[in-house]
Amino acid sequence: MRSYPRSAQILTHNKRYIPGGIASVNRAVEPEIVFTNGRGAYIEDADGNSYIDYHAAFAPHLLGHNDPRVNEAVTRVLKDGASLYGSGTTELEGRLAELMCAAVPFIEGVQLLNTGSEATYQAIRVARAATGRDHIIVMQGGYNGWHNDVACNLMTPLETLGPRVSPGEYPYVPISAGIPEAHKQLVHAVNFNDPDSVEYVCRKYPVAGLIAEPILQNIGIVHPSPGYLQKLRDLSREYGFVLIFDEVKTGFRHAPGGYSTLAGVTPDLAVYGKALANGYPMAAIGGSAELMRYFVHPDASRRVLLAGTYNAHPVPTAAAIATLERLLENDGEAYRRLETLGSRLEAGLRKMLENVPGSTTFVRQGSAFCLYFMDHAPVDWHDIAANHDFARDAAMRRELIEAGVYFFPLAVKQGSISLAHTEADIDHTLEMWGRVLAPEAAQVQARSY
Ligand SMILES: Cc1ncc(COP(=O)(O)O)c(C=O)c1O
Known part of the structure; x- marks a missing residue:
């Protein structure tokens, strides 16, 4: 032993x-x-x-x-005296955003954050801002971070879940204390691979967005069944909700464009983290120009606040650039x-x-x-x-x-x-x-x- x-x-x-x-x-x-x-x-x-x-x-x-290449890139920015300025943009963040837009064909713009949880939080906010609705759909067994919208229904014991529900929804089962009751009413957990339950929730509530890992990778590897992701795409058009793929685990690990490109299904928004910077704290949200515009909406009352002291810090940004350059080289x-x-x-x-x-x-x-x-x-x-x-x-x-x-x-x-x-x-x-x-x-x- x-x-x-x-x-x-x-x-x-x-x-x-x-x-x-x-x-x-x-x-x-x-x-x-x-x-x-x-x-x-x-x-x-x-x-x-x-x-x-x-x-x-x-x-x-x-x-x-x-x-070694990531370490070298990090050492280089430190040697160059790069720091965090908290004012204006930097060449580094522009380079990373350009690489990401080149790697993921459907994203027309990105914003950079530190963690996957921040990215999923912002994606849900954009969905609410764009639709004017509050309800969201999450996957039973999916993990999208630690904040109130998504800290629920992960590895819920069968005794709590009860028999399979379809079409229908499971009760919000928090994985954290301190989540307000009112908030729980806005979140609906359905089985993965079960489009009928998505439709069931959409008929009952005004749904702003659905967030799903395109492969459930926090409970092993649960693949979408053939046609499932496309069905989500279709339902989002039919019911007018924003389709968010949480590619924090699948993004850059399975393909430069994440699992969305392998599946051939384009979400409205996608969020990235993890493999993006090979262990450094870097995350991103990307999507259509129309939705990304909410971060800079000319009407202040419709603008989604994106602020973070450490966003695009030069160290993780350099790490992410070096990681993507390595992943994208040699075809x-x-x-x-x-x-x-x-x-x-x-x-x-x-x-x-x-x-x-x-x-x-x-x-x-x-x-x-x-x-x-x-x-x-x-x-x-x-x-x-x-x-x-x-x-x-x-x-x-x-x-x-x-x-x-x-x-x-x-x-x-x-x-x-x-x-x-x-x-x-x-x-x-x-x-x-x-x-x-x-x-x-x-x-x-x-x-x-
Ligand atoms: C799919 C997925 N989304 C979001 C997150 C949250 O990311 P972070 O831990 O960087 O906040 C995780 C973390 O494991 C994740 O696996």
Whole structure:
């Protein structure tokens, strides 16, 4: 068994000053490991243990940890004496916006923010400002950040959700205290892949916007069924709501234009973060010129306030430019490489799964993947909650961490491959995964639940 005495010391110290000892409570998991450095595909903890990393800090590290080109770009702006001025524009932010508009064909303008939550917040505000309506639709099992509109209905227990509702909506189930009751009345959670429920909500309420990850990637990898995203597009036209794709996880990871371009469906607004700056705090909102105009609307009463002391700070902006330049060079070579690594992992794992008892389903989109312990690829959160073997998933993750392969120790969290992973890393991962999933090991796990 690996032990983590130094990690324990650091956590104990931090608990004196930070409630819970950790700066973001969604990072509080067991085993309690304090990481001290990350290089390429590897992270190391305070006790000297090394891991091949598939958590990637909840997915931003698409190039790998401490990518040399990104580090070089960051060092360069600091050496050049670039600072945060808080007045007027900069060449850097213009360069990043230009790159983004070139990468995502349907966006006619972008605004730059620090986090995905800020971006989804602003997108919903624009939807409300543009439609003059207040209600929004979110996906049960989707995650769009921590603010009042969207801090709800994520991995809601089946006991709370009750039987599948379709067509219909689930009650607002907050994932945070402190959300006003009045606010909850404006948010409607429906099953992913269920356009009838979207229509049901639209008939009952004046809906300003629908926000959806085009692939649900906070509960593993839940693909849209064929035609689903297009149906959302059609419904948005029919009922006049703003279609927002939350590409914070899918954007730049699956294609330069995000999953929207792969699916061939154009939202009105899309939000980005994570892979955009390879681990630096950068997010963006982009969309049609007509909607983006709300940030500079000539009528002040219709203008959406976009202000942020740190927006387009030169350090994350330089990191984002270097990341996008790397992703966009050589005609998509980065994405072909990610696909090669992803398919190698998939092929090896599928072979192994033939000998693993119990139901398993591996789902992958390029460099993002999830192994479910159920007999089919899930269509929505209700499906996962009803059919996935959470205990087996948790045990697998614990044992992989013991074996030096870091999967976030929370069931159905997506794994992420980076450009820094090598074939040898994938093969080693498969070897360790095989030991954990081997029939003998599986029986031992089953007994220990
Ligand atoms: C799809 C999606 N949207 C929004 C967010 C919120 O982003 P942030 O944590 O940067 O505020 C996340 C974070 O995990 C996410 O996965």
